[in-house]
Amino acid sequence: MADQTDVRECPIARTLQVVGEKWSLLAIREIILGNRRFEEIRRYTGAPRDILTARLRKLEADGIVTRSEYQQRPSRFEYQLTELGWSLSPVLTVLRSWGDTHLPVPGGPSLVIEHDCGAELTPEVICAECGRPVGPKSTHPRSAPAQLAG
Known part of the structure; x- marks a missing residue:
């Protein structure tokens, strides 16, 4: 243990x-x-x-x-x-997208989210600095000051 x-x-x-x-x-x-x-x-x-x-x-x-x-x-x-609650909206959007992709239901999604531009929203996490997509091969953990729970 x-x-x-x-x-x-x-x-x-x-x-x-x-x-x-x-x-x-x-x-x-x-x-x-x-x-x-x-x-x-x-x-x-x-x-x-x-x-x-x-x-x-x-x-x-x-x-x-x-x-x-x-x-x-x-x-x-x-x-x-x-405002704190609304800030969870992107989290739910990404969870919905993951579920539609990896746990699809017959007949497709029951809800489609449209962006203000009129297109169906496909969420993507991007780096605020360079604008490139974030994924498992593009991110690398780095040591930070240890914050251990005690």
Whole structure:
């Protein structure tokens, strides 16, 4: 068993603590697609009511969504993404593209994303410095000051 002092401090692990659960990402997806009310989110994600409630509360506590009451009796809320929440949109776009490519369903994708230019969006990660695509053969890890969790 690895010594706990060897655990790498990692932004991926910190991010997964906030949004790394299936129902959380699917709720964010639905809000991005314009489904902001609890029942719409539940319907299109298939999430059990209690789990979705817990995930939305956590997303609210973590600053990913805000909620506002649109009906008082009974109380009903709709959810909006914060700026922090909207910044997850490219992540979901890349996940969607990966799934369409590597886990296709018969009949093709159920949703196509169009760019503002009118073309079907094919996401690509590029280097901000040189503009070339980023991939496993074009990136190389380099040692940085050790940040070990303790």
